[in-house]
Amino acid sequence: MTPSELAGLPVPAPQGHYQPVRRCGGIVATAGMTPRSRGEMRFPGLVGAEVVLDDAREAARIAVRNALLALTLEDETLERVRMLRMTVYVAAVAGFRDHSRVADAASDVLAGVLADRGACARSAIGVASLPGGACVEIELTATLD
Numbered sequence: 001m002t003p004s005e006l007a008g009l010p011v012p013a014p015q016g017h018y019q020p021v022r023r024c025g026g027i028v029a030t031a032g033m034t035p036r037s038r039g040e041m042r043f044p045g046l047v048g049a050e051v052v053l054d055d056a057r058e059a060a061r062i063a064v065r066n067a068l069l070a071l072t073l074e075d076e077t078l079e080r081v082r083m084l085r086m087t088v089y090v091a092a093v094a095g096f097r098d099h100s101r102v103a104d105a106a107s108d109v110l111a112g113v114l115a116d117r118g119a120c121a122r123s124a125i126g127v128a129s130l131p132g133g134a135c136v137e138i139e140l141t142a143t144l145d
Contacts, residue, residue: 006078006113011069012036015132020070028081029141030070032089034134035062044133047102048093051135057105060088063138064106068113075144083110083120085141091130099124106138 011020012033021030035042035058043059045051051059064086068078075081088103090096103124110118120142130137 006065006068006072009065009069011073012066013039021073023074023144026144027084027141028071028074028144030067030139032131032137032139033063033066033070034130034132034137035059036066036132037062041132041134043135045135046091046093046129047098047135048096053098053101056090056092056102056135059134059136060102060106060138061109063134063136064109064140067138067140068109071140071142078114080144081114082117082143082145083114083140084143085121086110086123087139088122088124089127089130089137090124091128091135092126096126099126102136 014020018031021028042062043051043055047056071081088106090099090102103122
């Protein structure tokens with residue numbers, strides 16, 4: 001995905017009482033973003049049960065795209081955005097071990113959109129459930145240079 005492919009896509013509407021992105025000085029943080037597309041949850045369920053690994057990776061691509069769209073509220077072109085951290089939550093069955101492979105799909109999107117500015121610290125965390133039955137949720141923290 002490239003910055004031009006993000007242009008014109010809507011920022012996902014919050015599903016509660018929160019802001020999609022907040023800025024404090026030069027630091028911006030997104031809310032947790034799930035793989036919603038046109039308001040519909042994509043790939044609901046637990047990875048390793050209802051959701052296969054390849055679908056979880058696609059869910060991570062959609063979720064990080066949504067987080068990048070939230071960042072466009074602070075920098076429309078994303079030209080000043082430099083990633084600091086990405087946290088990837090994966091709702092998975094007990095014993096699932098490929099959290100990093102799910103997160104790698106999101107890292108690939110960041111690299112495609114932001115090039116070297118997309119490289120960041122990252123955590124991939126397994127959880128029992130996520131809002132709306134999402135299999136993946138992603139938060140981004142970045143600087144605006």
